[in-house]
Amino acid sequence: MKAKTSSLSNADKSRKTFFLNEWFGIQIIPSTLRVILTLAIAFLMGAIVMWVSGKDALQAYNALFQSSLGSRTAIANSLLAATPILFTSMAAVIAFRAGVFNVGVEGSLYLGAFAAAWVGFTFTNLQSWVLITLCLCASAIVGGVWCLIPGLLKLRLGVDELVTTILLNYVAILFTEYLVNGPFLVPGLANAMSEQIAPGARLVRLMPPSQLNLSFIIAIVVAIIVIYIMHKTTLGYEIRMVGDNPDFARWSGINVSSVIEKVMFIGGILGGLAGAGQVMGVHYRFIAGFSPGLAFTGVTVALLVRNSPLGALLVALLFGILRSGGATMELMSDVPRDLIRVLEATLIFFAAIEFGSLIRRRRRVN
Amino acid sequence: MSIEVVSNVLFSTLRVMTPLLLAALAGLISQRVNLLNIALEGLMLFGAFFAVIFGAHFENPWMGLLSSVLLNSAITLVFAFAVIELRANLIVAGLAINTLALGLTSFLLAALFDMRGAYSPSGLQSLPHITLPLVSAIPVIGPVFSGHGILVYLSWVLVVLTSILLYQTPFGIHLRAIGEKIEAAETAGIAIKRTQYIALLIGGILCALAGSQLAIGDLTLFNDSMINGRGFIALAAVFFGAGQPGLTTFGCFLFGLFEAIQYRLQMAASIPPQLPQMLPYLIVVISLTAISFQKYLKDRRTV
Numbered sequence: 029m030k031a032k033t034s035s036l037s038n039a040d041k042s043r044k045t046f047f048l049n050e051w052f053g054i055q056i057i058p059s060t061l062r063v064i065l066t067l068a069i070a071f072l073m074g075a076i077v078m079w080v081s082g083k084d085a086l087q088a089y090n091a092l093f094q095s096s097l098g099s100r101t102a103i104a105n106s107l108l109a110a111t112p113i114l115f116t117s118m119a120a121v122i123a124f125r126a127g128v129f130n131v132g133v134e135g136s137l138y139l140g141a142f143a144a145a146w147v148g149f150t151f152t153n154l155q156s157w158v159l160i161t162l163c164l165c166a167s168a169i170v171g172g173v174w175c176l177i178p179g180l181l182k183l184r185l186g187v188d189e190l191v192t193t194i195l196l197n198y199v200a201i202l203f204t205e206y207l208v209n210g211p212f213l214v215p216g217l218a219n220a221m222s223e224q225i226a227p228g229a230r231l232v233r234l235m236p237p238s239q240l241n242l243s244f245i246i247a248i249v250v251a252i253i254v255i256y257i258m259h260k261t262t263l264g265y266e267i268r269m270v271g272d273n274p275d276f277a278r279w280s281g282i283n284v285s286s287v288i289e290k291v292m293f294i295g296g297i298l299g300g301l302a303g304a305g306q307v308m309g310v311h312y313r314f315i316a317g318f319s320p321g322l323a324f325t326g327v328t329v330a331l332l333v334r335n336s337p338l339g340a341l342l343v344a345l346l347f348g349i350l351r352s353g354g355a356t357m358e359l360m361s362d363v364p365r366d367l368i369r370v371l372e373a374t375l376i377f378f379a380a381i382e383f384g385s386l387i388r389r390r391r392r393v394n
Numbered sequence: 395m396s397i398e399v400v401s402n403v404l405f406s407t408l409r410v411m412t413p414l415l416l417a418a419l420a421g422l423i424s425q426r427v428n429l430l431n432i433a434l435e436g437l438m439l440f441g442a443f444f445a446v447i448f449g450a451h452f453e454n455p456w457m458g459l460l461s462s463v464l465l466n467s468a469i470t471l472v473f474a475f476a477v478i479e480l481r482a483n484l485i486v487a488g489l490a491i492n493t494l495a496l497g498l499t500s501f502l503l504a505a506l507f508d509m510r511g512a513y514s515p516s517g518l519q520s521l522p523h524i525t526l527p528l529v530s531a532i533p534v535i536g537p538v539f540s541g542h543g544i545l546v547y548l549s550w551v552l553v554v555l556t557s558i559l560l561y562q563t564p565f566g567i568h569l570r571a572i573g574e575k576i577e578a579a580e581t582a583g584i585a586i587k588r589t590q591y592i593a594l595l596i597g598g599i600l601c602a603l604a605g606s607q608l609a610i611g612d613l614t615l616f617n618d619s620m621i622n623g624r625g626f627i628a629l630a631a632v633f634f635g636a637g638q639p640g641l642t643t644f645g646c647f648l649f650g651l652f653e654a655i656q657y658r659l660q661m662a663a664s665i666p667p668q669l670p671q672m673l674p675y676l677i678v679v680i681s682l683t684a685i686s687f688q689k690y691l692k693d694r695r696t697v
Contacts, residue, residue: 364504369497
């Protein structure tokens with residue numbers, strides 16, 4: 029598995045000799061072209077799927093972009109939809125860049141969301157800024173520790189992290205559902221949600237009537253911190269070294285285990301914060317099963333931009349547009365919103381294929 | 395616990411382990427050519443979807459099964475082409491198949507049948523169930539082994555066939571040679587790409603059977619969350635069995651047993667259903683950890 033991810037980055041490296049306009053680890057012209065080409069293919073595939081099932085593709089895409097970019101509130105809603113994806117895509121970028129296939133961020137997101145909600149509805153007497161800080165810290169720690177478990181299992185015992193993280197997601201989702209149906213059941217409520225959090229724990233709404241809130245700003249700041257860490261700090265350098273060649277990293281004195289532990293922990297923190305943002309800024313309570321696979325969308329983003337954090341920042345915003353437009357598209361043009369998933373699948377599929385390697389291989393043959 | 399409860403639980407263990415077993419055989423064969431196939435989950439969902447849709451369309455579950463096998467083969471060939479010829483990253487392409495399965499099945503369900511997430515067409519029959527002639531007369535054993543759907547018995551036959559394929563045929567030797575040392579296999583003149591194609595294709599067909607067992611084996615229902623990680627549990631069973639058909643089957647039995655127990659607990663006890671539902675996933679993670687821990691201890695002793 030490691031060999032596969034590192035072969036990706038090796039290919040990137042050989043491309044650097046052709047394009048010198050490297051900025052923050054992303055070769056702007058070829059990367060942008062690749063992302064645009066992949067997006068175009070995805071939209072084409074989506075159009076074919078709609079055409080086959082007898083839907084008007086142009087009308088659907090028109091509705092999609094109208095409802096995600098057509099007005100001030102629409103744009104705010106797109107940014108709102110992008111908020112959790114910003115967190116989860118950064119988590120995926122860090123993990124994949126280190127060659128770790130951590131897909132357990134969804135679990136951290138659920139547990140972090142519940143932790144934030146619990147602090148928010150339990151310590152209601154605290155001052156607002158104290159309470160908000162506590163909520164965020166609780167979600168970060170719970171999320172981080174949750175991802176650290178499969179990380180330690182992998183490092184100490186060699187248990188495959190891909191399978192354990194995916195299966196532990198189911199455990200986390202069911203466990204939080206149990207919490208709001210069992211010990212934290214609120215009598216008289218539709219029973220799959222917790223109590224409301226205290227007003228002091230709620231994050232400020234930035235552009236009412238949209239639910240866009242302070243967690244968007246937090247997400248942007250976190251994304252910038254991640255970009256900084258990955259490109260300007262020793263930890264970022266170590267992560268990239270471990271991802272490129274763990275053996276070489278070990279020989280040059282990097283503590284590979286410690287780097288992977290940190291990567292898993294940071295991924296979990298980001299997942300937890302994503303969940304906290306949804307609770308504290310949008311729903312004001314924990315709702316069982318609230319995430320439509322937000323962490324997996326983060327994985328898609330990371331794969332599409334080949335683990336560049338700057339690219340992930342931009343493409344996460346784009347995915348916010350797709351997500352928020354998809355919901356309204358369904359109402360306006362009777363095309364089911366599941367189309368967005370089909371688009372995402374096409375994006376992942378073509379992100380997996382290296383167009384570059386095809387061209388290069390042919391060139392070598394000639 | 396009465397003997398009746400035990401035989402009841404064992405009966406449903408054999409039933410629920412079947413999709414796991416079929417998918418695990420798929421995972422095992424691809425594992426043997428060095429391809430970690432995480433697309434099992436999505437291929438099972440596709441398999442279940444086609445079985446229900448076409449079973450209802452032709453008003454015949456066998457046609458559902460056949461369509462499921464054919465269409466899954468087509469999807470698997472595209473997947474195999476991307477992985478083998480276009481050198482797509484195996485895990486990423488597998489993830490794409492899983493996402494596509496979720497998206498496309500829900501999309502088509504909503505677009506064509508105006509259904510949200512679940513579809514249970516009236517008039518769709520399940521595949522036949524078989525009462526074993528002599529076995530069913532034996533007191534305790536009969537009720538456990540007799541009266542299952544036909545795919546349950548087929549899965550047992552397929553375990554034997556897989557063992558024969560792997561260890562008794564030239565094709566199996568090629569498979570294992572590629573898995574052990576691909577360079578040596580290449581030097582020996584084994585057609586690597588062709589073998590990998592066939593291995594993945596067999597996997598796709600087995601996943602169609604696995605999905606069909608879930609969708610039209612006992613019930614006649616498609617549900618977008620009906621696979622619920624079973625593809626990954628099957629993969630875990632392959633890890634658990636270290637790629638051996640017998641041990642992998644035992645792994646599936648173990649995981650199936652806990653699934654059967656959790657259904658029982660849900661019915662019997664007054665605890666919220668989510669706790670027993672967590673059980674199978676936890677058991678899988680714990681078993682994988684235990685197996686790795688055992689290996690770790692052994693390695694340390696030899697050092």
